[in-house]
Amino acid sequence: MGKIRDQLDKMFKETGHVNAYFPLFIPKSYLSKEAAHIEGFAKECAVVTHHRLMNDPNGGGLIVDPDAKLEEELIVRPTSETIIWDTYRGWIHSYRDLPLLINQWANVVRWEMRVRLFLRTAEFLWQEGHTAHATKAEAVTETELMQNIYAQFAQEWMAMPVIKGIKTPNERFSGADETYTIEALMQDGKALQAGTSHFLGQNFAKAFDVKFLNENNVEEYVWATSWGVSTRLMGALIMTHSDDDGLVLPPKLAPLQVVIVPVPKTSTEIDFEVDKLMKALKAKGITVKYDTDQKNRPGFKFAEHELNGVPVRVAVGNRDLEKGQFEIARRDTKEKQFVPLEGAAEYIEQLLDAIQDNLYQTALKFRNNHITKVDNFEDFKEVLDGKGGFVAAHWDGTTETEEKIKELTKATIRCIPLDAELEDGKDILTGQPSKKRVLYARAY
RNA sequence: CGGGGCGUAGCGCAGUCCGGUUAGCGUACUGGUUUGGGACCAGGGGGUCGCAGGUUCGAAUCCUGCCGCCCCGACCA
Numbered sequence: 001m002g003k004i005r006d007q008l009d010k011m012f013k014e015t016g017h018v019n020a021y022f023p024l025f026i027p028k029s030y031l032s033k034e035a036a037h038i039e040g041f042a043k044e045c046a047v048v049t050h051h052r053l054m055n056d057p058n059g060g061g062l063i064v065d066p067d068a069k070l071e072e073e074l075i076v077r078p079t080s081e082t083i084i085w086d087t088y089r090g091w092i093h094s095y096r097d098l099p100l101l102i103n104q105w106a107n108v109v110r111w112e113m114r115v116r117l118f119l120r121t122a123e124f125l126w127q128e129g130h131t132a133h134a135t136k137a138e139a140v141t142e143t144e145l146m147q148n149i150y151a152q153f154a155q156e157w158m159a160m161p162v163i164k165g166i167k168t169p170n171e172r173f174s175g176a177d178e179t180y181t182i183e184a185l186m187q188d189g190k191a192l193q194a195g196t197s198h199f200l201g202q203n204f205a206k207a208f209d210v211k212f213l214n215e216n217n218v219e220e221y222v223w224a225t226s227w228g229v230s231t232r233l234m235g236a237l238i239m240t241h242s243d244d245d246g247l248v249l250p251p252k253l254a255p256l257q258v259v260i261v262p263v264p265k266t267s268t269e270i271d272f273e274v275d276k277l278m279k280a281l282k283a284k285g286i287t288v289k290y291d292t293d294q295k296n297r298p299g300f301k302f303a304e305h306e307l308n309g310v311p312v313r314v315a316v317g318n319r320d321l322e323k324g325q326f327e328i329a330r331r332d333t334k335e336k337q338f339v340p341l342e343g344a345a346e347y348i349e350q351l352l353d354a355i356q357d358n359l360y361q362t363a364l365k366f367r368n369n370h371i372t373k374v375d376n377f378e379d380f381k382e383v384l385d386g387k388g389g390f391v392a393a394h395w396d397g398t399t400e401t402e403e404k405i406k407e408l409t410k411a412t413i414r415c416i417p418l419d420a421e422l423e424d425g426k427d428i429l430t431g432q433p434s435k436k437r438v439l440y441a442r443a444y
Numbered sequence: 445c446g447g448g449g450c451g452u453a454g455c456g457c458a459g460u461c462c463g464g465u466u467a468g469c470g471u472a473c474u475g476g477u478u479u480g481g482g483a484c485c486a487g488g489g490g491g492u493c494g495c496a497g498g499u500u501c502g503a504a505u506c507c508u509g510c511c512g513c514c515c516c517g518a519c520c521a
Contacts, residue, residue: 193521319480
C-alpha cells in the first residue's frame with residue numbers, strides 16, 4: 001500500500017491538489033442535510049452515542065455509563081462530503097477562492113453486513129478528493145481528469161487494464177449528478193469497481209449553503225466533485241495477477257523488486273559478486289535484498305519469494321561463479337536465464353520493465369477476451385454462467401430493466417463505457433430501442 | 445435476522461457417527477548433519493478437548509442450554 005499511496009499522492013499533487021485532514025466524527029445533523037446522500041449511507045453508519053465507560057456496579061466489568069449519553073450522536077465518517085462542505089462554507093466567499101482542490105488520506109467506516117478481505121471491509125483506508133469550482137464545466141473537467149488519473153495509475157502502475165465509463169443513475173454515488181468509474185475484471189470473471197470520480201453538481205453547495213461572488217459581483221452556488229480509491233486496489237492487484245504459486249506483483253509497485261539467493265550458502269566470492277550487483281541495482285533505484293538467512297535452504301527461499309510475488313530472483317552459487325554468471329528468474333512466467341556477471345544489473349533493469357509490460361498485456365488480453373457482445377437474453381445468461389466477464393448488451397435506459405436483470409441474473413450494469421459506439425439495437429430483456437451497448441457483469 | 449458449518453497444543457488438523465488404554469498427528473521449538481526447487485536424524489516441552497449443566501461405573505465423544513468464529517442470503521467501494 002505504501003507505494004500505491006505514494007504514487008497516487010504524487011499524481012494528485014502534480015495536478016494541483018493539496019492534502020488536508022478533516023475530523024473523524026461527523027455530527028448526525030450534518031449528515032442529514034443532503035437527502036440523497038443520507039439515504040445512501042444511513043444503513044451502514046457506526047454511531048457514537050456515549051462518551052464514557054464505567055465499572056458495572058453489579059460486577060459485570062466495563063459497561064457504557066448510561067449518564068454519559070451525547071446530546072447529539074456522532075457518526076464515524078463513511079465519507080466526508082458533509083463535514084468538508086460544512087467547512088468549505090467558511091472558506092469560500094469569492095471566485096478568487098476557487099478552485100479549491102483538496103485531498104485527504106483517511107480511514108472511513110461503512111458497517112457492511114458482509115465483509116470480504118481487501119474488497120469490502122468495515123473500516124478501510126482510502127483517499128477522498130473534494131474540490132470546489134466556479135463553473136459546471138470546470139467541475140466536470142476535474143471529474144474527468146481524476147478518472148483519467150485513476151485509469152492511468154491502474155494501467156501504468158498496477159498493470160491492470162480498466163474500462164472508463166459512467167454509472168447508471170441506479171449505481172451512482174448518493175448525492176452525485178454523475179459518477180465516473182474505472183472498472184476492472186478479475187481472473188475469476190467477476191468485475192470490480194476500482195475507483196470512482198463524482199460530479200456532485202451544486203447538491204452539496206445548496207445543502208450546506210456554500211456560495212461565492214463571481215466576477216460580476218453575482219452570488220452563485222459552487223460546483224463540486226469528489227473522488228476516491230481505497231485499499232480495495234490491493235485486492236484488485238492480487239486478483240488480477242496472482243497465480244497458484246502466490247502473489248504476482250508488478251515491478252513498479254513491488255516493495256521488493258529483486259531478491260538474491262545464495263546457494264548453497266554464502267561465501268566470500270559470492271558475497272563479493274553479490275555486493276557489486278546490489279550496488280549497481282541500487283544505483284538504478286531498484287530495491288534489492290540479499291537473502292542470507294541461514295535458517296532456510298535455497299529451495300524454500302525460492303518458493304517463499306514466489307509466494308510473496310517478488311518480480312525477479314537472482315540465484316548464485318559456486319557453479320555459476322565458475323561460469324561467470326547469475327541465474328535470473330522472473331516471477332510472472334517462471335522463466336530462468338543465465339546472465340553474465342557483467343551487465344546483470346542492466347539485464348535486470350530491462351527485465352523489470354518487461355515483466356511490468358507482460359503483466360499488463362496478459363491482463364489486457366484476458367480482459368478483452370472476456371467482453372462478449374450478446375443480443376438476446378438467453379445468450380446473456382449463458383455467457384454469465386459460463387464464460388463470465390463483461391457482457392456488452394443493449395439497454396433501454398430504465399432503472400426498472402436494470403433491476404429486473406439484476407434480480408434474474410445477479411448481473412449489474414458496471415458502466416456505460418465512454419467510448420461506446422452509437423449503434424441501433426434493442427434491449428435484451430424488453431426489446432425497447434437502444435442507441436448503445438452497456439457493460440453488464442457479476443461484480444464484487 | 446434466516447439457512448449451513450466449525451470450536452481439541454502457538455498455528456494447521458485427526459479422533460466425535462458407534463462412550464472405554466496415558467487424547468493423537470503435522471508444524472513450530474532445541475541439537476547435529478545438510479544446503480542447485482518447500483531437507484534429514486535425534487530430542488524435549490506444550491492441553492480447563494469453547495463454556496455450563498446433565499446422562500453414565502466411565503464423556504472430546506451422548507443430551508440440554510449458552511458463547512464465539514466462518515460460509516451462504518437481504519446491503520455495498
